[in-house]
Amino acid sequence: MSKELSLLMLPGDGIGPEIMTEARRVVDWLGHNRALNFFVEEDLVGGAAYDDGGKPLADKTLERAKSVDAVLLGAVGGSQWDGVEYDMRPEAGLLALRKELGLFANLRPAICFESLVDASSLKPELVSGLDIMIVRELTGGVYFGEPRGIETLPNGERRGVNTQVYTTSEIHRIAHVAFDLAGKRGGRVTSSEKANVMESGLLWREEVTKVALDYPEIALDHMLADSCAMQLVRAPKQFDVIVTDNLFGDLLSDVAAMLTGSLGMLPSAALGIKGGGAMYEPVHGSAPDIAGKDIANPIATILSLAMALRYSFDCAAEAQLIEDAVQDVLAGGLRTADIMQPGKAKVSTSVMGDSILRAMDRLNIT
Numbered sequence: 001m002s003k004e005l006s007l008l009m010l011p012g013d014g015i016g017p018e019i020m021t022e023a024r025r026v027v028d029w030l031g032h033n034r035a036l037n038f039f040v041e042e043d044l045v046g047g048a049a050y051d052d053g054g055k056p057l058a059d060k061t062l063e064r065a066k067s068v069d070a071v072l073l074g075a076v077g078g079s080q081w082d083g084v085e086y087d088m089r090p091e092a093g094l095l096a097l098r099k100e101l102g103l104f105a106n107l108r109p110a111i112c113f114e115s116l117v118d119a120s121s122l123k124p125e126l127v128s129g130l131d132i133m134i135v136r137e138l139t140g141g142v143y144f145g146e147p148r149g150i151e152t153l154p155n156g157e158r159r160g161v162n163t164q165v166y167t168t169s170e171i172h173r174i175a176h177v178a179f180d181l182a183g184k185r186g187g188r189v190t191s192s193e194k195a196n197v198m199e200s201g202l203l204w205r206e207e208v209t210k211v212a213l214d215y216p217e218i219a220l221d222h223m224l225a226d227s228c229a230m231q232l233v234r235a236p237k238q239f240d241v242i243v244t245d246n247l248f249g250d251l252l253s254d255v256a257a258m259l260t261g262s263l264g265m266l267p268s269a270a271l272g273i274k275g276g277g278a279m280y281e282p283v284h285g286s287a288p289d290i291a292g293k294d295i296a297n298p299i300a301t302i303l304s305l306a307m308a309l310r311y312s313f314d315c316a317a318e319a320q321l322i323e324d325a326v327q328d329v330l331a332g333g334l335r336t337a338d339i340m341q342p343g344k345a346k347v348s349t350s351v352m353g354d355s356i357l358r359a360m361d362r363l364n365i366t
Ligand code: IPM
Pocket: 076, 077, 091, 094, 095, 250, 283, 285
C-alpha cells in the first residue's frame, strides 16, 4: 500500500463549502484513478466554528491541523459575524492557524492562463504569458506585532494601535525561500517594502541584501511597495519573484490576482519549516454575496490542492494532471460567472468541477 497522505479539509464560510466539495471530488478521483492513499478529515473553521463552539478555531481542530501532512482551507468570514468580539472573528481562526503552524512563507503564484488573457482588465499583451510568484511573509509584521489594541485616552479620544515589527531571522528565512524559488524559475527577486518611511522597511531592505550574497546567480532589486503596485499594473511581466511583508503581500497579491482575470483562479501555499505542516487555500475570500448559489469558481481551490500535491505530498505528476485539466477545460470554453467572456459557456460551480474531472479522465495516462 502506498504511503498515507493525510489531508484536513476546512471548508469554512460563505462559498467555502461549495468550492471544497469540488476539491473533495478531485481527491476522491485521485484515490480511485491514481491509487493515492488519502486519509481525509473535515472540520470547521471561521464563522462556522464560532457558531458551533464559540471559537473560530477549536483546540481540537488546531491539534488535527498540526498532525496532518496538509490542510486545505476554503475561506472564512461574513457579515453575520461583524458583531462578534474582535479576537473571535472568523479571520482570527485563519490567522491562528498560520501562526500556530508556523507557516511563515506564503507562496501566491499569479499565472495567466492563455485562454483567459481576454478576461483580464489589462490589455492582452501585458498579461499574456504572465507568471509571477509572490512570496508573502505570513506570521509577522503588523498582523501580529505588539502592542496592539484600541484604548481610550484620558481626554476621551480613542486611539488604535498596531505595530509593524520584523527581526533579522524572520527576514532571512523568508528571503531564503524567495531566492531558492527564483533559482528554479526566472532567477530574479524583487524585494518590496517602504524603506523610505519605515525603519522596519529599511531593515528588511538591508537584510534581504545580505541574504542575496549567498545567491550570486540571482538578480535582486528593491522596489517601494507603492511603486511595486503601480508597476504590477503598468508592466507586470517585468517581475519573476516578489518577496514582501505580510501586509504589503496581502495587497500586492490581490493586485497580481486580478491581472490573471479573476481572484477565483489563484491558489496559494503557506509553508513553514521543512517537515512541518502546510496549509493551502485559494487567495479569494468567502464571497458571502454569492454563497449557496452554485456559481462560485472552484478553480482556485482545486489548484490549491494541486499545490498540496506538489509541495506536501511529493506527487508532482498528479499536480500537473490537475493543472493540465484546468487548462483543458478553459481552452474548451467553459467559464464560471467571474471569468465569463462573450461567446463562452457559463457553467455552475458543480459543472466546472465535473468538467475538470472529465478532463482528468481524458488526460490520465498511468
Ligand atoms: C488573505 C486574506 C486574509 C489576510 C484575511 C481573510 C485575514 O485577505 O489571505 O489574503 O488578510 O491575510
